[in-house]
Amino acid sequence: MTQGSTKSTDEALAPLRKRIDELDRQIVELLNARAKVVVEVGHVKRGGAAAPIYAPEREKAVLEQIRQYNTGPLPDACLEAIWRELMSGSFALERPLRVGYLGPAGSFSHLAARRKFGSSVEYDNVDDIPAVFEEILRGHIDYGLVPIENSAIGGIGETLDAFLNAEVQVCAEVLINIHHNLLSNAQPDQITRIYSKPEAIAQCRKWLSVQLQQAEKVPVASTSKAAELAATEPNAAAIASSLAGELYDVKVQFANIEDNPQNTTRFFVIARQASKPTGDDKTSVMFTTEHAAGALVNVLDVFRDFGLNMTHIDKRPSKRVNWEYYFFVDLVGHIEEEKVRHAIEEARKHCLQLTVLGSFPRAKEVL
Numbered sequence: 001m002t003q004g005s006t007k008s009t010d011e012a013l014a015p016l017r018k019r020i021d022e023l024d025r026q027i028v029e030l031l032n033a034r035a036k037v038v039v040e041v042g043h044v045k046r047g048g049a050a051a052p053i054y055a056p057e058r059e060k061a062v063l064e065q066i067r068q069y070n071t072g073p074l075p076d077a078c079l080e081a082i083w084r085e086l087m088s089g090s091f092a093l094e095r096p097l098r099v100g101y102l103g104p105a106g107s108f109s110h111l112a113a114r115r116k117f118g119s120s121v122e123y124d125n126v127d128d129i130p131a132v133f134e135e136i137l138r139g140h141i142d143y144g145l146v147p148i149e150n151s152a153i154g155g156i157g158e159t160l161d162a163f164l165n166a167e168v169q170v171c172a173e174v175l176i177n178i179h180h181n182l183l184s185n186a187q188p189d190q191i192t193r194i195y196s197k198p199e200a201i202a203q204c205r206k207w208l209s210v211q212l213q214q215a216e217k218v219p220v221a222s223t224s225k226a227a228e229l230a231a232t233e234p235n236a237a238a239i240a241s242s243l244a245g246e247l248y249d250v251k252v253q254f255a256n257i258e259d260n261p262q263n264t265t266r267f268f269v270i271a272r273q274a275s276k277p278t279g280d281d282k283t284s285v286m287f288t289t290e291h292a293a294g295a296l297v298n299v300l301d302v303f304r305d306f307g308l309n310m311t312h313i314d315k316r317p318s319k320r321v322n323w324e325y326y327f328f329v330d331l332v333g334h335i336e337e338e339k340v341r342h343a344i345e346e347a348r349k350h351c352l353q354l355t356v357l358g359s360f361p362r363a364k365e366v367l
């Protein structure tokens with residue numbers, strides 16, 4: 001490029017950048033005007049009948065409105081990411097929130113928590129999934145992220161079991177695309193051991209059956225724990241997120257090694273309080289029935305009779321009596337809707353026990 005053309009580019013850019021500077025000034029002014037209103041929202045919420053700081057139903061309405069206002073050229077996903085971060089800042093202005101997840105840092109639960117709650121909340125990593133539930137009940141954290149099901153391997157038993165022992169509420173759901181990476185600071189042909197969470201090993205089964213067959217697969221409590229081990233042990237590798245690779249300083253040797261590129265995990269956000277209706281919600285229930293012919297069908301018939309669509313069903317052994325099960329069902333609708341409330345009352349008549357785990361806005365996007 002000649003000096004003349006550089007100069008003319010600079011000359012052409014200068015007024016455009018000046019306009020951007022002026023717009024940035026106005027955006028900052030507007031963002032702070034918004035933030036001042038958020039501070040007032042915080043006063044209202046902390047006074048009187050202390051309302052929850054995180055309002056999933058309002059979050060959904062705000063994001064939908066942003067999509068409606070958007071006439072481009074910015075894509076909706078870009079604006080949504082900006083507004084999520086803005087709302088994260090709102091939490092800090094109203095009352096700092098503590099969000100717990102299965103650690104150590106860099107786990108997919110951490111990733112889900114960061115995508116949902118942004119960078120202005122405090123994060124706490126806990127040792128196992130039941131501990132996320134306990135920390136909610138003890139009031140040490142305000143919200144917890146727990147994996148509920150994966151598109152390839154189904155329900156996460158540890159989370160389902162934790163619902164049997166802890167009375168927490170499901171207040172939101174989060175869908176995350178799970179991309180696994182083989183992390184190691186050793187050359188691939190030197191790797192003798194691969195650490196990961198059993199679910200992650202299962203999600204990369206095909207890749208592992210062809211690649212690195214010589215390496216021993218060692219299950220550990222989380223993918224981030226695996227990354228931590230791979231960082232310190234020679235000839236070790238981990239299957240984990242790229243975030244874990246960054247945090248523990250372990251190189252990505254192979255990216256996206258999951259068998260299914262659409263590999264998605266659904267997380268629940270658990271809390272001490274429920275979420276308000278949005279008009280597009282789900283309700284999660286857990287029940288156990290008598291050990292008799294047709295007992296489960298009787299419950300499901302009620303949901304069908306009330307025209308309630310079921311989006312998820314799972315089962316776990318009760319661990320009290322052999323072959324006795326707890327069923328987990330997600331229904332479309334909110335418990336405050338007459339139809340849903342009525343159906344659940346009817347279904348309860350066919351159950352030994354039925355617990356409503358919570359109603360929450362239906363997640364539309366994979367974050």
Ligand SMILES: O=C(O)C(=O)C[C@]1(C(=O)O)C=C[C@H](O)C=C1
Pocket residue numbers: 038041053054055056058059062086087088090091094
């Ligand atoms: O409207 C509220 O309840 C807020 O707390 C404000 C706000 C926002 O920034 O728009 C913040 C966080 C979300 O939970 C929902 C909305």
